[in-house]
Amino acid sequence: MDSSLTRRGQLCWYQKPGIGLDAINDALLLEACIYRLLKLYCREQPYYMNLIELFLQSSYQTEIGQTLDLITAPQGSVDLARFTEKRYKSIVKYKTAFYSFYLPVAAAMYMAGIDGEKEHANAKKILLEMGEFFQIQENYGQKDAEKVAQVKALYEDLDLPAVFLQYEEDSYSHIMGLIEQYAAPLPQVIFLELVNKIYKRKK
Missing domain, CATH: 1.10.600.10 (Farnesyl Diphosphate Synthase)
Structure with a gap:
């Protein structure tokens, strides 16, 4: 979002070859995984x-x-x-x-x-x-x-x-x-x- 090139000392995900704006969807998938994992391991x-x-x-x-x-x-x-x-x-x-x-x-x-x-x-x-x-x-x-x-x-x-x-x-x-x-x-x-x-x- 702020056009950073690196994050925590590594190349930002969107800067990797072939990623670009796909990083937005990747971030949403990661967030959705939080709730799938909580359901899988903590539902009961x-x-x-x-x-x-x-x-x-x-x-x-x-x-x-x-x-x-x-x-x-x-x-x-x-x-x-x-x-x-x-x-x-x-x-x-x-x-x-x-x-x-x-x-x-x-x-x-x-x-x-x-x-x-x-x-x-x-x-x-x-x-x-x-x-x-x-x-x-x-x-x-x-x-x-x-x-x-x-x-x-x-x-x-x-x-x-x-x-x-x-x-x-x-x-x-x-x-x-x-x-x-x-x-x-x-x-x-x-x-x-x-x-x-x-x-x-x-x-």
Whole structure:
């Protein structure tokens, strides 16, 4: 959608020979497979409908996040007034945090018989903060490697690495506080292992 050439260090699927726009249908097939697999393996389980609803909701939220991203920075049209902290946090929350952080933990909770609204709301508070913290390490506003290098050089000139280090420490402390406050009845180690994977990570 954003004309990226690579994803997670590999050539984007649509860039592969003979794929092109067929990638759209391939993506839809993959999404449909989620529900076929859930039906095949979980249909008789008490958590089946919770998983169906969780995956449907996560897909919807991710699509909302992608839409926000696309309308914030349409190709060939830069409007800096659209680049607000509030909008950025919304994009991160919907496009990345729900499916990358909340979805896997919530699915495990349902499968373990933890289906209370309060427990899921508490886990979500922690995990969405982790998602924001993770994503903010990723973005330079450009995809082109040369432009990313220029942005990084500008960051150095403005001493933004020091600003980021302070943000990183503050965010880590905030997340640790959320874990202390909201993790129960889940073991804190679930959240601690996740946050320690992303804290001070090197790309």
